Amino acid sequence: MKNRLQQAGMQLEEVRDLDDLERVPVMKKPELIAAQRQHLPFGGLCGLNPEELHRIYISPGPIYEPGEAVGHDYRWAQALYAHGFRRGDIAQVTFNFNMVPVGFWLDEALRQLGCICVPAGVGNTELQLQIMRELRVTAYLGTPSFLATIADRAEEIGLDLKRDLQLEVAFVAAEVLTESLRGNLEERFGMMVRQSYGTADVGCLGFECGAKAGMHLPDDAIVEIVDPKSGRPGCPNEPGEVVATVFDRAYPLIRFGTGDLSLVTEDPCACGRTSPRLVRILGRVDQAAKVKGLFIHPNQVDDVSKRIAELGNCQVVVTRQANQDRMVFRAEVVTSGFDPGELADRVGRMVQEIFRLKSEVDLLPPSSIAVGAKKIDDQRKWD
Ligand SMILES: [Zn+2]
Numbered sequence: 001m002k003n004r005l006q007q008a009g010m011q012l013e014e015v016r017d018l019d020d021l022e023r024v025p026v027m028k029k030p031e032l033i034a035a036q037r038q039h040l041p042f043g044g045l046c047g048l049n050p051e052e053l054h055r056i057y058i059s060p061g062p063i064y065e066p067g068e069a070v071g072h073d074y075r076w077a078q079a080l081y082a083h084g085f086r087r088g089d090i091a092q093v094t095f096n097f098n099m100v101p102v103g104f105w106l107d108e109a110l111r112q113l114g115c116i117c118v119p120a121g122v123g124n125t126e127l128q129l130q131i132m133r134e135l136r137v138t139a140y141l142g143t144p145s146f147l148a149t150i151a152d153r154a155e156e157i158g159l160d161l162k163r164d165l166q167l168e169v170a171f172v173a174a175e176v177l178t179e180s181l182r183g184n185l186e187e188r189f190g191m192m193v194r195q196s197y198g199t200a201d202v203g204c205l206g207f208e209c210g211a212k213a214g215m216h217l218p219d220d221a222i223v224e225i226v227d228p229k230s231g232r233p234g235c236p237n238e239p240g241e242v243v244a245t246v247f248d249r250a251y252p253l254i255r256f257g258t259g260d261l262s263l264v265t266e267d268p269c270a271c272g273r274t275s276p277r278l279v280r281i282l283g284r285v286d287q288a289a290k291v292k293g294l295f296i297h298p299n300q301v302d303d304v305s306k307r308i309a310e311l312g313n314c315q316v317v318v319t320r321q322a323n324q325d326r327m328v329f330r331a332e333v334v335t336s337g338f339d340p341g342e343l344a345d346r347v348g349r350m351v352q353e354i355f356r357l358k359s360e361v362d363l364l365p366p367s368s369i370a371v372g373a374k375k376i377d378d379q380r381k382w383d
Helices: 002-007 029-038 075-082 102-113 125-134 144-156 179-189 298-307 340-355
Strands: 053-059 063-068 090-093 116-118 139-142 169-172 192-199 203-208 221-226 240-246 256-265 277-284 289-291 294-296 311-321 324-333 360-364 376-378
Touching: 029 063, 029 256, 075 102, 075 192, 075 203, 090 102, 090 125, 102 116, 125 144, 139 144, 144 169, 144 179, 144 192, 144 324, 179 192, 192 256, 203 221, 203 240, 203 277, 221 256, 277 289, 298 311, 298 324, 298 340, 324 340, 340 360
Parallel strands: 090 116, 090 139, 139 169, 169 192, 311 376, 324 360
Antiparallel strands: 053 063, 192 203, 221 240, 240 256, 256 277, 289 294, 311 324
16 A cells, blocks of 8 residues: 555555545556465455454455454445344345355344344255245345246245245345336335445445435445546546445455446435435446346457357347346357357357356357457346
8 A cells, every 4th residue: 555655656644534535546456456466365455464364255366355353344234224134034145155255244244233144155046945935034135136036936836925935125236126126026025125235345335225215325434436537536426436445454445446337426315314325336437247246358258269269259248138137159150160069068168167157159150240349248228
């Protein structure tokens, strides 16, 4: 941090209030990754000694995130409380507990609120449904699309979502929640569905309340909306990059640029909370897109084509059907005499390895993809 300030012509002692903070350069993700590569494992950004850490999380990159032994972060608990979670709720967490921090963070937040955590993890719709019924689960945590998948499966096997399940509240994140999907889920389950926003680097940065009129900023983080080029804050109601300063003792990132585009409103909220709210997340600042909760980047498209000799130009097309993201990997084949089934399988496996997402594969003759076409053609429309 000291070095970064000096590079910007500032001294550590000069940073005394929020106005001074605005002059601190925004740290973008590539800079964080480069710092870690130079000084493994944390790039000099860990605030504690190794014996004070309890976990090291791993995010795609890989990026290593230190987690402290005794949790002092109450932001996710603020989010859950605002979503209607209360002491005694039995909460099924369907986020990932492998490597990444989100599952553990939510487990800790549930403990802080006096809720019971069922660490179910991702996938296994049938088993999740059985657990939900047999434990009389009252709270769901996961992506909205997986909740929709559970609802569909339950109805397929003849269950009544309101009578046979006891769900009352849902915490959803990692995907766009459209009002149509929210309305559909709330109606079918007879429950309250609220969304939160955060990243693996800086944790929770916003959460909806009962009024569902944007996501309140948590009390113990500084969230700014800045011009992505200059790093200077803009006006309320003006879109910009979400930049966060957090007081996590293990990982105190200062002015971390999330790469997410959003805007803030300071209009009063019906719930009575006085904190400003993120109106919504508009998308990624750069060209990256979020598909099924995971970021995909144009570079990954080239990674696939480079690894398979038969492929020329490639492109990913993302659409939205029945409230689920649909990804199609379009690939020009530049050789002849290949087995289409075998090649499509091979491309599919490579796409899954590189994007960590399942995708449909469309093999095309050469020159099918227009010159200058986007590597990621995001055709999703949000209501
Ligand atoms: Zn509110």
